Amino acid sequence: MSAARRIVLAVAIAVCLAALPAHGCVDPAVNTGEDDMNISAPSSRQTNQTDSLRLFVDDVALAVEWQQNDAVEALRRLAQVQSISIPMSMYGGFEQVGALGASLPRSDKQTTTQAGDIVLYAGNQIVLFYGSNSWAYTRLGRVVDKSAAELRSLLGQGDVVVKITYGG
Secondary structure (H helix, E strand, O other), X not given: OOHHHHHHHHHHHHHHHHHHHHHOOOOOEEOOOOOOXXXXXXXXXXXXXHHHEEEEEOOXXXXXXXXXXXXXXXXXXXXXXXXXXXXOEEEOOOEEEEEOOEEOOOOOEEEEOOOXXXXXXXXXXXXXXXXXXXXEEEEEEEEOOOOHHHHHHHHOOOOOXXXXXXXX
């Protein structure tokens, strides 16, 4: 495990311990044989605090309507510790996909996506769609301020970097 991951893990543990009496805790356990953190959200409640979760594609801010589920809650908690930067790659002519570097809770359902959908694939990859596909995903959110043509222009011209932050 790299020094940076150890620092992130230590900060996550400190944040969890500070929040433990009131809110539960993120489980920063390391997956067996993997260099990913396993981030678990509290299962007893859902949050309305995802409005401070922000998404950027190559420094372009996108307005996102986030789902209220355990995966988004865990993503929010991860972004509170440190901004998340995800190198994305074009795939299939309809999506950008990138490794999150952590595993989030999954609630995969067979889904037909549309341009603007943001999903979790295999528990540890973020996918942004500028086209359509059918597969089993966990829904994370939807870009609400760009048309399909604008998303194709932003995401369909080459690899991008997605940044997810928490707060203003």
